[in-house]
Amino acid sequence: MIAGPRSNPVFSPGRIFALVLRYWYLLKSSVPRMIELAYWPTVNMLLWGFMTQFLATQTSYIANAFGILLSGVLLWEILFRSQLGVSICFFEEIWSRNLGHLFVSPLRPYEMIAALGTMSLLRTVIGVLPCMVLATFLFGWQAGALGFSFGLFLALLLIMGWAIGFAICGLIMRYGQGMESLAWGLVFALTPLSGVYYPISVLPPWLQPVAYALPTAHVFEGMRSILSHQVVRWDHLAWAAGLDLVYIALGTFMFLYCFRQARRRGLLLNQGE
Numbered sequence: 166m167i168a169g170p171r172s173n174p175v176f177s178p179g180r181i182f183a184l185v186l187r188y189w190y191l192l193k194s195s196v197p198r199m200i201e202l203a204y205w206p207t208v209n210m211l212l213w214g215f216m217t218q219f220l221a222t223q224t225s226y227i228a229n230a231f232g233i234l235l236s237g238v239l240l241w242e243i244l245f246r247s248q249l250g251v252s253i254c255f256f257e258e259i260w261s262r263n264l265g266h267l268f269v270s271p272l273r274p275y276e277m278i279a280a281l282g283t284m285s286l287l288r289t290v291i292g293v294l295p296c297m298v299l300a301t302f303l304f305g306w307q308a309g310a311l312g313f314s315f316g317l318f319l320a321l322l323l324i325m326g327w328a329i330g331f332a333i334c335g336l337i338m339r340y341g342q343g344m345e346s347l348a349w350g351l352v353f354a355l356t357p358l359s360g361v362y363y364p365i366s367v368l369p370p371w372l373q374p375v376a377y378a379l380p381t382a383h384v385f386e387g388m389r390s391i392l393s394h395q396v397v398r399w400d401h402l403a404w405a406a407g408l409d410l411v412y413i414a415l416g417t418f419m420f421l422y423c424f425r426q427a428r429r430r431g432l433l434l435n436q437g438e
Contacts, residue, residue, distance in 0.1 A: 239296065241361050311391050336423060
């Protein structure tokens with residue numbers, strides 16, 4: 166017979182300690198969880214630290230800050246939602262234990278990549294378009310201020326999001342669901358390096374080449390150039406496009422390579438909640 170909840174009402178520090186010990190063992194046995202504890206505070210510190218440093222030295226920036234910051238937020242959502250769209254669709258197959266069944270069918274991995282990219286586009290449009298409409302009516306934000314470059318910025322960020330999403334899905338196939346946290350946090354690690362809210366010149370000199378190795382840095386530098394100086398920086402657009410090709414190739418390769426490794430090791434059928 167199972168005792169009811171009131172059978173032992175005495176407060177027991179020992180039971181509390183045992184439960185805390187259980188949670189501690191779970192935490193320390195997972196490297197991703199340990200890293201995640203320091204990850205978010207560090208990213209936020211870097212982002213707002215660089216932002217504060219920039220605002221302290223650029224009083225002229227305040228006049229255009231509203232439009233630049235709002236445009237940065239909206240464009241960043243494109244990157245985040247496109248990456249998350251790929252990851253969530255893939256996670257749904259894992260959570261329902263359907264991944265192995267999919268690949269028993271004639272489905273090819275590159276066909277899944279195409280389907281994930283298409284669904285990511287649809288989810289991004291559904292998620293971000295209402296946000297942009299509200300920003301227009303509530304705050305007077307105008308996509309037309311960026312001209313025809315706005316469409317290019319969207320496409321460049323969308324492709325970068327796909328690249329990150331494909332790589333994350335590949336890592337999850339190969340190393341399991343312990344990698345799921347990458348879907349929620351990896352993109353935000355790029356925020357301080359992408360210059361979403363401040364120029365790349367604010368970063369330390371040794372860090373600027375790392376930032377310019379990301380297409381996102383070129384996109385947001387190009388955005389600021391248009392909004393602040395009404396100048397289209399074709400060099401930034403060209404660099405962003407070239408880097409996007411590199412990253413989407415790497416992301417696709419990672420997905421296909423990890424898929425082959427997971428299939429060889431029999432991991433596809435073991436994925437699930």
